[in-house]
Amino acid sequence: MALADRGGSVVTLYDVARLAGVSTATVSRVVHGQDRVREATRAKVQRVIEQLGYVPDSAAQSLSRRRKDVIGLVTIEREVKQYDIENMGLLYYDEILRGVQTRIRDDHRWSLLIATLYEEEERDYPRLISLTGKVDGLLIGEGIIPGALLARLTERIPVVIIAGDPGKTDVVKADNHSGATALFTHLVEEHGCRRFFHVDGPANVPDARERRFALGQVLESHPQCGLIGSYRGILSVQSGEDAANALLISHGEALPDAIVCVNDQMAMGVLQAFAKAGVRVPEDVAVTGFDDIYPFSLNDSPLSTVHQPMRLLGERACDRLLDRIARPNLRRRVELLPTELVLRSSCGCPPGVMTRRPVLKVKAAPSPGRPAANGQAHGNPSSPAGRPGWAATS
Amino acid sequence: MALADRGGSVVTLYDVARLAGVSTATVSRVVHGQDRVREATRAKVQRVIEQLGYVPDSAAQSLSRRRKDVIGLVTIEREVKQYDIENMGLLYYDEILRGVQTRIRDDHRWSLLIATLYEEEERDYPRLISLTGKVDGLLIGEGIIPGALLARLTERIPVVIIAGDPGKTDVVKADNHSGATALFTHLVEEHGCRRFFHVDGPANVPDARERRFALGQVLESHPQCGLIGSYRGILSVQSGEDAANALLISHGEALPDAIVCVNDQMAMGVLQAFAKAGVRVPEDVAVTGFDDIYPFSLNDSPLSTVHQPMRLLGERACDRLLDRIARPNLRRRVELLPTELVLRSSCGCPPGVMTRRPVLKVKAAPSPGRPAANGQAHGNPSSPAGRPGWAATS
DNA sequence: AGCCTTAGTGTAAGCGCTTAGATTTAAGGA
DNA sequence: TCCTTAAATCTAAGCGCTTACACTAAGGCT
Numbered sequence: 001m002a003l004a005d006r007g008g009s010v011v012t013l014y015d016v017a018r019l020a021g022v023s024t025a026t027v028s029r030v031v032h033g034q035d036r037v038r039e040a041t042r043a044k045v046q047r048v049i050e051q052l053g054y055v056p057d058s059a060a061q062s063l064s065r066r067r068k069d070v071i072g073l074v075t076i077e078r079e080v081k082q083y084d085i086e087n088m089g090l091l092y093y094d095e096i097l098r099g100v101q102t103r104i105r106d107d108h109r110w111s112l113l114i115a116t117l118y119e120e121e122e123r124d125y126p127r128l129i130s131l132t133g134k135v136d137g138l139l140i141g142e143g144i145i146p147g148a149l150l151a152r153l154t155e156r157i158p159v160v161i162i163a164g165d166p167g168k169t170d171v172v173k174a175d176n177h178s179g180a181t182a183l184f185t186h187l188v189e190e191h192g193c194r195r196f197f198h199v200d201g202p203a204n205v206p207d208a209r210e211r212r213f214a215l216g217q218v219l220e221s222h223p224q225c226g227l228i229g230s231y232r233g234i235l236s237v238q239s240g241e242d243a244a245n246a247l248l249i250s251h252g253e254a255l256p257d258a259i260v261c262v263n264d265q266m267a268m269g270v271l272q273a274f275a276k277a278g279v280r281v282p283e284d285v286a287v288t289g290f291d292d293i294y295p296f297s298l299n300d301s302p303l304s305t306v307h308q309p310m311r312l313l314g315e316r317a318c319d320r321l322l323d324r325i326a327r328p329n330l331r332r333r334v335e336l337l338p339t340e341l342v343l344r345s346s347c348g349c350p351p352g353v354m355t356r357r358p359v360l361k362v363k364a365a366p367s368p369g370r371p372a373a374n375g376q377a378h379g380n381p382s383s384p385a386g387r388p389g390w391a392a393t394s
Numbered sequence: 395m396a397l398a399d400r401g402g403s404v405v406t407l408y409d410v411a412r413l414a415g416v417s418t419a420t421v422s423r424v425v426h427g428q429d430r431v432r433e434a435t436r437a438k439v440q441r442v443i444e445q446l447g448y449v450p451d452s453a454a455q456s457l458s459r460r461r462k463d464v465i466g467l468v469t470i471e472r473e474v475k476q477y478d479i480e481n482m483g484l485l486y487y488d489e490i491l492r493g494v495q496t497r498i499r500d501d502h503r504w505s506l507l508i509a510t511l512y513e514e515e516e517r518d519y520p521r522l523i524s525l526t527g528k529v530d531g532l533l534i535g536e537g538i539i540p541g542a543l544l545a546r547l548t549e550r551i552p553v554v555i556i557a558g559d560p561g562k563t564d565v566v567k568a569d570n571h572s573g574a575t576a577l578f579t580h581l582v583e584e585h586g587c588r589r590f591f592h593v594d595g596p597a598n599v600p601d602a603r604e605r606r607f608a609l610g611q612v613l614e615s616h617p618q619c620g621l622i623g624s625y626r627g628i629l630s631v632q633s634g635e636d637a638a639n640a641l642l643i644s645h646g647e648a649l650p651d652a653i654v655c656v657n658d659q660m661a662m663g664v665l666q667a668f669a670k671a672g673v674r675v676p677e678d679v680a681v682t683g684f685d686d687i688y689p690f691s692l693n694d695s696p697l698s699t700v701h702q703p704m705r706l707l708g709e710r711a712c713d714r715l716l717d718r719i720a721r722p723n724l725r726r727r728v729e730l731l732p733t734e735l736v737l738r739s740s741c742g743c744p745p746g747v748m749t750r751r752p753v754l755k756v757k758a759a760p761s762p763g764r765p766a767a768n769g770q771a772h773g774n775p776s777s778p779a780g781r782p783g784w785a786a787t788s
Numbered sequence: 789a790g791c792c793t794t795a796g797t798g799t800a801a802g803c804g805c806t807t808a809g810a811t812t813t814a815a816g817g818a
Numbered sequence: 819t820c821c822t823t824a825a826a827t828c829t830a831a832g833c834g835c836t837t838a839c840a841c842t843a844a845g846g847c848t
Contacts, residue, residue, distance in 0.1 A: 010550060012834055023798045028836060038796060055550065058528040059456035060834035063803045068453060070507070070528075091689065094488040101510050108521065111528060113464070113505050116495050127502065134452040134464075134505060156404060156449065237692065268692050275694065295485065295689035298631065298662050300669065406804055417828045422806060432826065454804035457833045 011052045020048040031056060071321055072113040072135040073100055074128065076142055091265070091293045092310060093141060096162060099314020100139065107322065117145070125149055132156045137321045139314075140164070144204050158324040162317045165206045166334045170324065172317040175359070176207055179306035179339030180214035182359045183288055184260065186341065188222050191286060191348045193257035198230035199243040199270060201262040205235075208262045211290060215260065228256050233266050240269020248277055255285045258347070264289035264296050267303050271346070282348040292342050304347035307340040307356070405446045414442040425450060465715055466507040466529040467494055468522065470536050485659070485687045486704060487535060490556060493708020494533065501716065511539070519543055526550045531715045533708075534558070538598050552718040556711045559600045560728045564718060566711040569753070570601055573700035573733030574608035576753045577682055578654065580735065582616050585680060585742045587651035592624035593637040593664060595656040599629070602656045605684060609654060622650050627660055634663020642671055649679045652741070658683035658690050661697050665740070676742040686736050698741035701734040701750070 013031075017024045022045060029035035030045040037045075048054075062068045075093045097114070104110050113135055117124045128145075129152060131138065137158040140150075147167065153159050160170045187193040198215060201208030219225050231246055233239030240261060247259070261267035267289030274281055281287050281301060289296070292307035316335055324330050339359050345351035407425075411418045416439060423429035424439040431439075442448075456462045469487045491508070498504050507529055511518045522539075523546060525532065531552040534544075544561065547553050554564045581587040592609060595602030613619050625640055627633030634655060641653070655661035661683030668675055675681050675695060683690070686701035710729055718724050733753050739745040 013836095014834075024835075025799080025837075026797060029797090032836095036795060036797095041796080053546065053550075055524060055527045057457070057834055059453050059462060060803090061836080062453035063451070063457050063805085063833085064835045064837085066803065091488075094485075101508070105510065111507050111509070111525075113507055114495070115505070116499065129449060131505075133449045152447065156447075268689075272692060293689070295662075295687070296692070298666060298690070298693065300694040407806095408804075418805075419807075419828060420826085423827090426806095430825065435826080451804055454833090455806080457803085457835085458805045458807085460833065 011054045013056070016045065016048050016052060016054050019052065020045045068134065068136050069109050070111045070113050070135045071318070072115060072131050072138045073097065074115050074117055074131070074138060074140045076117050076144065091295065092291060095310035096141065096314040099311035100318045102311070103315050103318035110322070128153065137325045139317050139321055142205060142207070144206070158321060158328060160317045160321040160324070162313055163207055168332065170320050170333050172313055172320060172335045173337065174308040174313060175336045175339050176210035177214050178359045179308070179341065180211040180290070181218055182341045182357070183306050184215055184218040186343070187258045187260070187286060187288065187347060188218065188225055193286060194225050195228050195256040196225065197228055197247055197251070197256040197259045199240060199259060199261040199266045200230050200232045201235050202232065211262055235263050235265055237265045237269040237272070240266030241273040244270040244273035255279070258286040258288065260288050262290060264291045264293040264303060264305055267305070268296055271301065281346055286347045288347050301346060302344035302354070304344045304349060305342050307342045309337050312337055405448045407450070410439065410442050410446060410448050413446065414439045462528065462530050463503050464505045464507050464529045465531045465533065465712070466509060466525050467491065467533045468509050468511055468525070468535060470511050470538065485689065486685060489704035490535065490708040493705035494712045496705070497709050497712035504716070522547065531719045533711050533715055536599060536601070538600070552715060552722060554711045554715040554718070556707055557601055562726065564714050564727050566707055566714060566729045567731065568702040568707060569730045569733050570604035571608050572753045573702070573735065574605040574684070575612055576735045576751070577700050578609055578612040580737070581652045581654070581680060581682065581741060582612065582619055585652070587680060588619050589622050589650040590619065591622055591641055591645070591650040591653045593634060593653060593655040593660045594624050594626045595629050596626065605656055629657050629659055631659045631663040631666070634660030635667040638664040638667035649673070652680040652682065654682050656684060658685045658687040658697060658699055661699070662690055665695070675740055680741045682741050695740060696738035696748070698738045698743060699736050701736045703731050706731055
């Protein structure tokens with residue numbers, strides 16, 4: 001003891017009470033305002049608080065109030081070891097985080113705890129469960145954590161999933177299906193693209209799955225179009241380069257009309273690889289992304305993509321979680337946020353001009369305040385995999 | 395009560411103890427392993443824990459142990475209202491955060507709380523102080539919070555400053571001076587630049603100050619060179635565009651040889667503005683950044699810049715903080731991390747090749763493990779402002 | 789004057805966990 | 819068998835705060 005002990009409470013409520021000659025209850029009341037305390041008493045206590053530099057201990061407060069005033073944000077990072085970590089660029093979560101922070105700031109009392117999970121690392125699960133004891137609610141990115149685990153979390157504290165599948169929890173997500181449909185339709189109808197190559201993401205990522213499904217639908221409804229192949233990457237820039245190189249090898253002499261990428265990172269990787277290989281975009285081939293990550297938009301040959309309101313995703317998810325913490329009996333809700341088609345030059349639209357087109361939604365998102373019907377967010381059958389005609393060919 | 399009460403402890407240690415027929419002390423020991431408990435007892439307790447789904451309440455643990463096992467990361471965002479928020483792109487802190495998270499992950503027991511402060515918003519100060527009651531230590535980005543406030547924090551809990559001035563606390567920062575010197579010298583000696591324009595950052599940002607100082611020194615030691623003007627921006631892309639436009643107006647017919655920007659964001663802004671105005675880089679003018687933000691490196695006309703090891707900054711700062719929490723009496727230390735010159739094409743180096751050059755430090759950073767001498771990290775006089783010959787002219 | 793409010797304050801019982809110290813049990817040893 | 823010692827377990831006192839409830843004093847009524 002004594003040595004290196006300094007952890008133990010500097011100044012406690014008791015010290016303040018003693019010095020001010022009042023009870024701890026009174027001090028507590030002064031600290032929290034709003035309670036009826038005579039002005040003279042309040043001033044006296046306040047003076048002592050300042051003099052002593054008293055700051056309440058949050059652990060004691062939490063214990064006593066049975067509320068931690070902390071929410072957690074859990075994000076997922078995948079296969080870090082496989083690629084140079086610098087290439088991952090988790091720009092997507094960075095924006096989500098920003099959104100959440102914005103909300104937290106508005107409501108002074110909350111703090112934000114963050115944790116990153118590594119995909120497929122089961123040893124992270126206990127960590128996640130013990131997080132449950134540290135927060136009042138959890139925001140979880142991309143609902144790819146196993147259902148059983150999710151259930152264990154949910155029965156303990158409120159959980160809101162960001163960009164995940166509508167399961168039994170609240171979900172806030174972007175309208176991938178409409179956005180992707182608009183983008184692919186644009187390629188077909190306005191640029192006359194026929195032969196597509198799909199730079200896809202992991203099979204189990206919900207966003208990727210929905211975009212993939214939309215591609216299948218668009219191709220199906222345009223019989224003159226088809227998929228010449230696809231590549232399953234891991235959403236990183238490097239992975240996009242790999243995809244492009246694989247394509248160059250397999251279809252070097254007969255490039256597709258368009259390469260549609262599941263996210264902007266992969267599209268940037270494709271652009272990088274093509275620049276090195278001397279393939280011109282969009283002259284030789286159109287390339288599109290998805291998400292509209294800000295720094296990428298600064299590129300000289302900027303990406304046509306679908307804007308996903310990432311910050312808003314964070315904000316709304318946070319709102320929802322706070323709501324549910326306050327009133328646990330709310331009905332479950334899936335909130336779908338609108339996407340926007342962003343046309344720059346990489347798809348063949350005139351360079352130098354950027355057009356933003358709101359995408360009309362396939363099905364209306366539940367208007368804020370009104371609970372949505374339970375069930376799927378839009379009409380997707382839940383297992384689009386295995387549809388004929390557009391399985392990987394490459 | 396009853397309604398919406400669900401906050402109150404689901405399963406407590408007592409429940410486990412009762413059901414397992416042991417004392418709470420024993421359960422506690424089982425939960426924390428390592429203590430001497432008979433194997434049979436341990437198994438029995440463990441079984442009950444699983445059956446009940448018991449998760450310890452962190453508030454109670456913290457209160458009892460007098461330790462929260464949480465550290466806080468405080469970042470600063472500036473003048474958000476003034477510019478489109480999308481343009482801010484806090485890529486720098488995102489990387490730092492990643493570094494911190496990496497470390498947190500290694501040492502399972504810690505959690506990370508994050509808070510953003512808005513510059514000059516005094517109403518954020520109380521928030522910062524009350525943070526002090528929620529964490530065991532604080533990592534603070536850019537030491538531009540007022541000294542008095544910092545002092546109040548420091549006397550309460552361990553604090554490590556990232557990229558700030560060596561004051562009375564521990565500091566972890568990049569070697570701005572050496573990096574900037576190398577970059578500017580490169581421009582002068584290898585590209586023959588003579589007339590410079592400085593796209594500067596806020597006066598009170600330590601990183602900006604050091605880079606500015608290095609510029610002054612380099613210009614001074616090369617009498618044939620000079621500053622034709624400077625622009626004080628706020629580190630954002632938009633702000634960089636503004637700088638370029640201002641320059642175009644004031645020196646449109648006689649552009650400088652080089653535009654040196656205090657960070658990559660501003661440099662990107664300059665590039666954007668020049669692209670619109672038809673100014674060619676590097677043919678008409680060289681442009682350089684600082685930091686080496688990853689997504690910007692994917693640009694077609696990539697930026698020459700100085701790489702700052704942002705992740706490492708986060709990791710080291712975290713290490714240092716954890717160290718100090720464990721042993722509060724450590725000697726104060728300033729840790730200087732090496733920078734690296736990254737030559738791409740925007741300064742006039744041959745396009746397509748990227749050269750990374752380690753920068754040799756002006757003064758050695760204290761080797762890890764050995765405390766540094768107190769005082770300035772390297773030989774800068776503390777007030778480089780007001781030096782003759784390079785004040786803003788524009 | 790006696791009674792009832794009401795505002796202001798105090799008392800003390802938790803909140804769920806850890807842990808020093810007391811107690812019990814088991815294991816050796818003579 | 820009894821004693822000593824070590825191992826295992828238990829008891830109970832906090833940790834610093836909140837808050838239901840109790841109490842007091844001062845008005846305001848009738």
